[in-house]
Amino acid sequence: MTKKRNGLPRLPHLLGIEGLAPDTVSGLLDLSESYIGQNRSLDKRRDLLTGRTVINLFFENSTRTRTSFEVAAKRLGADVINMEVASSSVRKGETLLDTAMTLNAMLPDTLVVRHHESGAVNLLAQKMKCAVINAGDGQHEHPTQALLDALTIRRRRGKLEGLLVAICGDILHSRVARSNIHLLNIMGARVRVVGPPTLMPTDVDRMGVEVHFNMRTGLKDVDIVMMLRLQTERMQGTYVPSISEYFRFFGLDQEKLKVAKPDALIMHPGPMNRGVEIDSEVADDLDRSVIHEQVEMGVAVRMACLEALIGTRRNAPPDLTTGALL
Amino acid sequence: MSGEILRGLPQHVGSTAYINARIVDPAASAEYRGAVLISDGKIADFGPNLFASGAPYGIESVDCGGLCLAPGIVDLRVHTGEPGEEHKETLESAAIAAAAGGVTSFVLLPDNEPPFDDASLIEFVARRARQIRLANMHAYGALTVGLEGEQLAEMGLLAEAGALAFTDADRAVGSAQVMRRALYYAKAFDALIVHVPQEPTLSTGHMSSGEMATRLGLTGIPPLAEVMMVERDLRLVEMTGGRLHLSKISTAAAVEAIRAAKARGLKITCDTAPPYFALNDLAVGDYRTFGRLTPPLRAEADRAAIVAGLQDGTIDAIVSDHRPQDQDSKRVPFAQALPGGIGLETLLPVSLELVHNGALSLPRLMQCLAAAPASLMRLPAGRLAKGAPADLVLFDPDSAWKIDRAGMHSKTKNTPFDERPVQGRTMATIVGGRPIWRDARFTPAAAAA
Numbered sequence: 001m002t003k004k005r006n007g008l009p010r011l012p013h014l015l016g017i018e019g020l021a022p023d024t025v026s027g028l029l030d031l032s033e034s035y036i037g038q039n040r041s042l043d044k045r046r047d048l049l050t051g052r053t054v055i056n057l058f059f060e061n062s063t064r065t066r067t068s069f070e071v072a073a074k075r076l077g078a079d080v081i082n083m084e085v086a087s088s089s090v091r092k093g094e095t096l097l098d099t100a101m102t103l104n105a106m107l108p109d110t111l112v113v114r115h116h117e118s119g120a121v122n123l124l125a126q127k128m129k130c131a132v133i134n135a136g137d138g139q140h141e142h143p144t145q146a147l148l149d150a151l152t153i154r155r156r157r158g159k160l161e162g163l164l165v166a167i168c169g170d171i172l173h174s175r176v177a178r179s180n181i182h183l184l185n186i187m188g189a190r191v192r193v194v195g196p197p198t199l200m201p202t203d204v205d206r207m208g209v210e211v212h213f214n215m216r217t218g219l220k221d222v223d224i225v226m227m228l229r230l231q232t233e234r235m236q237g238t239y240v241p242s243i244s245e246y247f248r249f250f251g252l253d254q255e256k257l258k259v260a261k262p263d264a265l266i267m268h269p270g271p272m273n274r275g276v277e278i279d280s281e282v283a284d285d286l287d288r289s290v291i292h293e294q295v296e297m298g299v300a301v302r303m304a305c306l307e308a309l310i311g312t313r314r315n316a317p318p319d320l321t322t323g324a325l326l
Numbered sequence: 327m328s329g330e331i332l333r334g335l336p337q338h339v340g341s342t343a344y345i346n347a348r349i350v351d352p353a354a355s356a357e358y359r360g361a362v363l364i365s366d367g368k369i370a371d372f373g374p375n376l377f378a379s380g381a382p383y384g385i386e387s388v389d390c391g392g393l394c395l396a397p398g399i400v401d402l403r404v405h406t407g408e409p410g411e412e413h414k415e416t417l418e419s420a421a422i423a424a425a426a427g428g429v430t431s432f433v434l435l436p437d438n439e440p441p442f443d444d445a446s447l448i449e450f451v452a453r454r455a456r457q458i459r460l461a462n463m464h465a466y467g468a469l470t471v472g473l474e475g476e477q478l479a480e481m482g483l484l485a486e487a488g489a490l491a492f493t494d495a496d497r498a499v500g501s502a503q504v505m506r507r508a509l510y511y512a513k514a515f516d517a518l519i520v521h522v523p524q525e526p527t528l529s530t531g532h533m534s535s536g537e538m539a540t541r542l543g544l545t546g547i548p549p550l551a552e553v554m555m556v557e558r559d560l561r562l563v564e565m566t567g568g569r570l571h572l573s574k575i576s577t578a579a580a581v582e583a584i585r586a587a588k589a590r591g592l593k594i595t596c597d598t599a600p601p602y603f604a605l606n607d608l609a610v611g612d613y614r615t616f617g618r619l620t621p622p623l624r625a626e627a628d629r630a631a632i633v634a635g636l637q638d639g640t641i642d643a644i645v646s647d648h649r650p651q652d653q654d655s656k657r658v659p660f661a662q663a664l665p666g667g668i669g670l671e672t673l674l675p676v677s678l679e680l681v682h683n684g685a686l687s688l689p690r691l692m693q694c695l696a697a698a699p700a701s702l703m704r705l706p707a708g709r710l711a712k713g714a715p716a717d718l719v720l721f722d723p724d725s726a727w728k729i730d731r732a733g734m735h736s737k738t739k740n741t742p743f744d745e746r747p748v749q750g751r752t753m754a755t756i757v758g759g760r761p762i763w764r765d766a767r768f769t770p771a772a773a774a775a
Contacts, residue, residue: 018541097657117659118543119613138661140543175543201540202548 013125013132014305016141017182025150025186031304032151032297039075039299049078052109052310056082057099058135059115064270064295065135065144069112072302078109078310096120100127109310113137118175131309139173145269146179148301150187152294153224156265161188166218166260167209168194169228169250169277172201172239176269177228181207194218195250198239215249215256222260226267227252227278243276253279265290328733329752329765331422333459338367338716338759340386345377347390347720351710352397352693362395364716367759372710388770390720393753396692398430398461398717399673400699400708402520402597403573403645405495405666407737409450410439415650415737417451420670421460423735425763427671428719428752429646431462431700431707436473437495443468443479445487452488460762461755462707462717466493469508469519475499478508485515490703491571493520496620496665500526502558509568518569518702523555523580524621532661534622538607544660547622553579560587563594571702572596575641576621578631585640595702597643600669600676601742603632609742615656615663616742619647623742633685636694643702644694646673650738667742671734676743678723678750688723716759720768725751 011024038044054073056066066082073080085099096115103111110131113121118138125132136142154160165184171177171193184191185208193204194212205211212218219225230246240246252266266282266289274280283289345361349372360374363382381387401424407414417434424432434451436442442451448465455463467484469492471477481492492512499505499521512519528551533539535546556572560583563570575581575598584596601609601619606626610617617623635641649666656663677695680686686694700708707717729746731739755763 096659115659117661119661120659122613123657123659138543138659139545178541178543202535202546203537204540206537207540 011131011309013134014143014309015122015125015132015134017143017146017179017186018141020182020186022186025147025183028147028301028304028308029151029154031307032147032300033155035300035303036297039296044075045077046075047077048307049073049076049109049310052078053107054078054080054110054112054306055103055106055108056080056112056135057085057103057114058083059085059113059120060136062114062136065114068295068298069135069302072299073306075299076303076306078306096124097127100124104129110306133305133309136175138175139178140175141179141182142175143179144298144301144305145176146183147305148294148298149180149226149267149269150183151297151301152267152290153265155297156290157223160184163189163223164192164221165189165224165226166192166194166212166222167226167228168215168218168252170199170230171195171204171228172199173231174228180226181209192218192222196240196246215252216259219256219260222264224265224267225252225257225260229269229271230273230277232273247276251275251277251279252282254281257282264288267291267294270295329426329763331425331460331763332761335760338364341365341370342759343377343382343385343387344390344395344718344720345381345387346392347395348392349374349710350394350396350688350692352689352697353709353711355687355689355693357688359392362710362716362718364759367716369710369712369714369716371712391770393768394688394721394723396719396721397696397700397708397710398719398755398757399428399695400703400705401429401432401646401648401670401673402643402699402703403435403599404432404648404670405435405437405650407650408438408454409447413737414652417454417463418458419735419737420648421458421463423648423668423670424461425755426735426752427646428674428721428755429461429670430717430719430755430757431464431705432670433490433703434463434465435495436466436468436493437497441468441473442466442484442489443471443473445480445483448484448487448489461757464488464490464703464705466491466495466520468492469494469499470504473497475501475504478504478511481512481517482515485517490705491518491520493573496522498522498524498526498529498555502562505559506562506566509562509566509570512568513566516569518571520571520573521559522573522620523552523559525551525554528554529621532618532622533610534607534624536607536625538610542610542613542660549577549579549624549628552577552621553583556580556583560584560592560594564592570594573645574599574602574621574647575635576602576624576632577628581631581635581640585635585638588640595642596640597645597699598632598636598641599645599647600673601647601667603629603636604676604679605629605742610660613660615658615660616667616740616744618660618663618665619667619742620665633680636680637685642694643698644673644677645699646670648736650736651740652738656740667740668734668736668738669741670736672729672741672743672748674719674721674752675727675729675748675750676746679748681723682749716756718756719752720754720756721750721752723750725749725767727751
């Protein structure tokens with residue numbers, strides 16, 4: 001692996017956080033940090049990726065993640081194409097590899113993929129000749145979300161190591177939880193997962209987390225509270241009896257938050273179900289909620305990921321521009 | 327595996343002697359240097375002293391060069407795509423794979439399109455077997471109409487047409503009432519019911535639940551789904567006195583439940599398949615869909631318990647669980663992939679690992695692969711006995727090779743054992759005295775005088 005700026009190793013793809021080295025994670029965070037200023041200035045555009053093509057391929061509806069990737073790529077000067085493939089209109093799976101072949105022929109430089117099945121992005125990456133970024137696959141991983149959460153925390157707390165983080169809610173169906181568990185463990189934070197037993201994956205403790213079934217013990221003395229969206233669309237069968245019961249016992253409100261550290265930060269990957277997993281009063285608490293900051297960091301993180309991956313296209317001719325810039 | 331299919335040979339008449347062989351006799355639990363004499367397609371004589379002084383004069387003889395000669399494998403779980411999905415496997419391509427794998431008899435699962443819930447389909451299989459003239463092909467009848475687990479299939483008529491036993495293939499019968507009546511009704515025909523015990527409402531996931539499933543974000547199937555169904559079935563057998571064979575046992579808890587039931591005298595039998603004693607859920611690795619099976623690959627502790635179950639006889643038989651799936655069914659995201667793996671050609675070499683690592687003796691392994699399944703189906707095969715059909719497999723237990731899916735004879739290449747180094751190779755397969763497969767490496771010197 002050749003080293004690039006920030007000591008960042010070249011990544012062929014970004015499919016997940018699992019298996020990344022601590023240096024890679026901090027390298028990506030440092031690189032992200034460098035874009036925050038640019039994004040806040042009047043002239044937001046750089047020419048780093050001029051002439052490069054980024055395709056956003058979304059098999060699952062997502063306005064915010066797709067927009068975030070689109071803004072990130074455009075601010076680096078890339079050409080962006082958005083493809084929304086409504087999963088209902090294609091016969092399941094049938095077109096996935098066909099799609100890969102078709103897109104390969106268009107010679108994109110980076111493919112950003114979201115898919116409703118775990119592992120679908122890994123499968124696609126095996127067939128693509130360009131770099132692939134996982135924008136969320138099924139219940140597996142959502143690496144850029146974990147990176148933007150980490151960047152948000154690091155800027156507020158100055159570090160990740162040693163912090164106590166509670167991830168709360170529907171852990172079972174959450175790729176955000178899995179990516180965050182990996183990242184926080186890699187960076188030396190302590191992780192608790194809090195939620196009803198029916199929404200807790202089997203043997204999740206073996207991923208290096210403490211498991212809590214109630215918010216009172218789960219939130220005790222934590223530095224960070226990450227709430228997850230109750231994924232009502234993934235609920236087949238009965239995981240929780242009702243939304244109101246869920247909110248009563250697992251929804252975050254000021255009362256439950258009392259046991260956390262007084263300056264604990266509140267995070268949510270969005271979109272929020274107010275009154276389901278989070279009370280509006282908490283979500284809009286300007287002193288503690290960093291939910292909007294997460295969205296801002298999302299653009300910076302995605303710019304860093306695009307920069308880190310582009311130019312690593314397999315079989316690509318030696319690329320002097322990228323080499324010079326990075 | 328390179329070799330040739332020998333289909334043109336006429337029915338075996340006269341006598342052939344297989345001499346200088348390492349005879350593996352599962353029924354006698356013995357192995358010895360000796361010979362087998364075949365006359366008119368049947369075993370005429372065998373033993374350590376037969377032709378001990380040299381090749382017999384005046385009859386054709388084959389020098390086995392010290393290779394193992396055993397009853398041919400009887401495989402109780404083979405699925406093909408004929409009729410319905412001939413692009414995945416035909417009866418003919420399965421028969422060729424069987425011949426290359428040392429399988430001389432196999433029983434076809436009924437979950438085709440249409441399912442074998444009508445006597446005409448059983449007759450269709452028999453007719454195709456006569457045309458193909460390779461391994462002996464038999465068929466299961468469906469246990470319930472359309473394999474839907476609701477209404478009993480016409481067991482009597484199916485049995486009359488030649489169905490050996492009754493099963494809904496990989497689908498478990500969820501209703502205890504239906505299973506109870508099936509076990510009762512089957513008694514009228516002394517019929518055997520074969521069941522894959524998986525509680526259906528707990529088995530809707532994609533792989534065994536546990537750390538691996540959690541990491542991969544795949545929906546888990548708890549191992550509990552198996553033992554719950556096993557225990558239900560054991561109670562129903564106790565109550566009805568029906569004949570039940572549990573297939574593809576994959577968990578430690580189920581082995582323990584069956585062991586206890588056998589200890590208290592319950593008449594019950596069971597089998598497992600190579601993936602469950604040779605692989606664990608790590609084989610699903612980077613979403614490898616060839617590792618998606620029914621039941622799913624389990625944890626390492628379960629795998630070890632399956633080996634122990636084979637060792638102490640709790641598990642009676644080993645089946646290939648051959649289920650071809652094409653690229654369209656496997657080159658998709660894991661959760662959308664269809665379950666199943668091909669197994670006819672890897673059954674013997676992967677099972678021989680149990681012998682090489684000291685878990686089973688060679689006769690005991692052939693008991694699991696040939697004698698036990700044959701006696702369950704009441705077939706005359708699977709044993710060395712005077713007058714028994716001369717269905718034999720000649721194999722080199724030590725020959726080392728690497729499983730390569732491209733070299734498989736099945737139409738589809740979905741083996742969960744791809745690239746696995748193994749020891750053991752089928753050198754020749756003999757059905758009714760007639761050689762149907764000969765490996766390129768096996769060139770016996772013509773010893774006939």
